[in-house]
Amino acid sequence: MVTIIWLLDLxxxxxxxxxxxxxxxxxxxxxxxxxxxxxxxxxxxFSRSLAYPAPAETYDLSSPNSQLR
Known part of the structure; x- marks a missing residue:
């Protein structure tokens, strides 16, 4: 947390x-x-965990929506 506050001050x-x-x-x-x-x-x-906050077991990796390119 100290590093985050220091970066925000920086x-x-x-x-x-x-x-x-x-x-x-x-x-x-x-x-x-x-x-x-x-x-x-x-x-x-990173982007997948933000866009889909569901557990990783529910991902359909064959779907084009899960490929955030």
Whole structure:
């Protein structure tokens, strides 16, 4: 948590244009990190765990909707 607060303080000193993108990236990383620990799933499918908060057993990997490219 100290590292996250330090990163939030760090990006406030950057330009105003980059703050939104850096905050979005940091929040995605934090949300995926927390959700991966809560679900007990590996943290590599970042966008899949955000878009589909269901357990990994319910994924239909043959469906094109599960391939978030």
């Amino acid at each position: 990006d406030l000193s950057l330009s105003h244009v980059n703050i939104t993108s850096i905050h979005m990236m940091l929040m995605m990383i934090v949300i995926c990190y927390i959700s991966s620990h809560v679900q007990g799933s590996p943290p590599y499918p």
